[in-house]
Amino acid sequence: MKCIAVLTSGGDAPGMNAAIRAVVRTGLDRDWNVFGIRHGYLGLLTDDIVPLGARSVGGIIQQGGTILGSSRSPEFKTEEGRRKALQMLRQYQIDALIIIGGNGTQAGAYALSQMGYPVIGIASTIDNDLYGADITLGVDTALNVALEAIDRLKVTASSHQRAFLVEVMGKDCGYLALMAGIAGGAEAVIIPEVKTDPELVAAELRVAYRRGKAHALVVVAEGAEYNAERLARYFQQHRERLGFDLRVTTLGHVQRGGAPGAFDRLLGTRLGAAATGYLAQGDHGLLIGLLKGEIAATPLTEVATHKKSLDLGLLDLAGILAK
Ligand code: F6P
Numbered sequence: 001m002k003c004i005a006v007l008t009s010g011g012d013a014p015g016m017n018a019a020i021r022a023v024v025r026t027g028l029d030r031d032w033n034v035f036g037i038r039h040g041y042l043g044l045l046t047d048d049i050v051p052l053g054a055r056s057v058g059g060i061i062q063q064g065g066t067i068l069g070s071s072r073s074p075e076f077k078t079e080e081g082r083r084k085a086l087q088m089l090r091q092y093q094i095d096a097l098i099i100i101g102g103n104g105t106q107a108g109a110y111a112l113s114q115m116g117y118p119v120i121g122i123a124s125t126i127d128n129d130l131y132g133a134d135i136t137l138g139v140d141t142a143l144n145v146a147l148e149a150i151d152r153l154k155v156t157a158s159s160h161q162r163a164f165l166v167e168v169m170g171k172d173c174g175y176l177a178l179m180a181g182i183a184g185g186a187e188a189v190i191i192p193e194v195k196t197d198p199e200l201v202a203a204e205l206r207v208a209y210r211r212g213k214a215h216a217l218v219v220v221a222e223g224a225e226y227n228a229e230r231l232a233r234y235f236q237q238h239r240e241r242l243g244f245d246l247r248v249t250t251l252g253h254v255q256r257g258g259a260p261g262a263f264d265r266l267l268g269t270r271l272g273a274a275a276t277g278y279l280a281q282g283d284h285g286l287l288i289g290l291l292k293g294e295i296a297a298t299p300l301t302e303v304a305t306h307k308k309s310l311d312l313g314l315l316d317l318a319g320i321l322a323k
Helices: 016-029 079-091 103-114 139-160 175-184 198-210 228-237 262-280 300-305 313-321
Strands: 003-008 033-037 049-051 096-101 119-123 163-168 188-190 216-221 247-250 286-291 294-299
Touching: 003 016, 016 033, 016 096, 016 262, 079 103, 096 103, 096 262, 103 119, 103 300, 119 262, 119 300, 139 163, 139 175, 139 216, 139 262, 163 175, 163 228, 175 188, 175 216, 175 313, 188 198, 188 313, 198 216, 198 228, 216 228, 228 247, 262 286, 262 294, 286 300, 294 300
Parallel strands: 003 033, 003 096, 096 119, 119 286, 163 216, 163 247, 188 216
Antiparallel strands: 033 049, 286 294
16 A cells, blocks of 8 residues: 545534544555545545645644535536546555545445445544444534533523424434433434424423423424424414424534534544554455444445434433433
């Protein structure tokens, strides 16, 4: 191995910079040349490739986002686009690619690997919906950002005896909502994995008030059938009968923009270092992630064909704890 490249793709996640830094510095330590592909797979199609030295990644471990930039490239999803990308990698004499990102990104990594090119994926998304990692890079920081917002909303909700709805990200996965709901002490959690009856939500909140709670807070996942907009509309339409409405806060991209906490800085560093370690051993076609507390590798074939499941027992626990 003489030359590698690294890219970040899809939704950015806090800790990506720590992973880039570790890839670059451990790669240089092995006497490899390291390139950065800018703006995800798009940089491979537009020749946006820069050499990275130790100083190029100085002072970034504490920064959110990704210094390489990211994108979602429709062209790379086509076979022709991927062939063009491989040609670019050959032109730069890049022997292997480290690809940092979530589900869509790793589907691209798998496709390149199927075409015979050596790749290593690093599991990174705030959604925590990627098979092959118990906790993906960026989740911890995103959760803490959501919790800060929830804690603040509870203060004002209590002052006014109000009911609030907080929508968190997560695409079609309820992990962020469920964990934010448990750690934030929410009265109800609504996730895509479980069907929601808005009448039951209203009943739960009424019971919470009767028990003497000063506020009611519902955390809802953006991918739920009744997302914040739909649920708030339902409550508004039936306000007289239900007795109250829900004030809505949508956290959106705020959750992605946080500066990485200690957990994500360390996780990104370990994942980045492990990625070059696997390549040095001649291994590729793998996703590197945190599994049972250890940095572990899962074949991309397995990642592409399995869906990560959510522990729904935790939803029951959230209900019990809300009492
Ligand atoms: O996958 C990360 C994520 O933030 C999801 O939670 C969200 O649904 C999506 O990306 C938003 O994508 P975009 O930044 O392209 O709007």
